Amino acid sequence: KLTLLSSPKKDQKFQEGKTLVQERRYGNFSSNISLSPNIKAEEVTAKFENGILEMRFPKSAFSCKKIDVI
Template sequence: MVLMRRDYWRELNPLRETINNIFDELVSRRLPIFQGWGEWKPSIDLIDKGVQYVIRADLPGYSPENMRIQVQENSVIIGGEVQEEKDLKDGEFQVKERSFGSFSRTIPLPTQIKPEEARATFKNGVLEIILPKVEVPKGRILEIETD
């Protein structure tokens, strides 16, 4: 009787090749699930106040001059940019953690709004956008006519 030793590593080759192929596809195709990783986006609150939506976005370090807001019937796009401090006259950085660069964030809205009536304010690093909703036509109850 001859005993044969099983080669477990050889048996795992098809699994290893499958996993390698998956990773190769992810890297070569740049699937959407990996797009945008590492991008900074502001934290927001979307509040439904009945006749209007209110968006509050935390934008520390930004000023109204370096922000842009695009309002559409069913979404809002907030974008902005902060420049890096390059000229440091008194000393040198020991720690540098503050972020800089640009961002863009699209916020979909559950119902349509009136873009022409939207307004925005900025105070203490918080952007607030007021978005009046489109008035939904109310139906009516029909009376049934009889002869």
């Protein structure tokens, strides 16, 4: 299980040409994500850049069970 927590506290202003966008985000955010059993939890990585959270979940190799058909 993976838990994400965030506490935004800043106003953000963006200026592009004649358009101005201002965002105000206050309050806490939380989300729980259930990971599948084949995820290597110790190798999960995350980075936050330009307002985007990128997370990578490496998978372990599945072991296939051989079934003999007669």
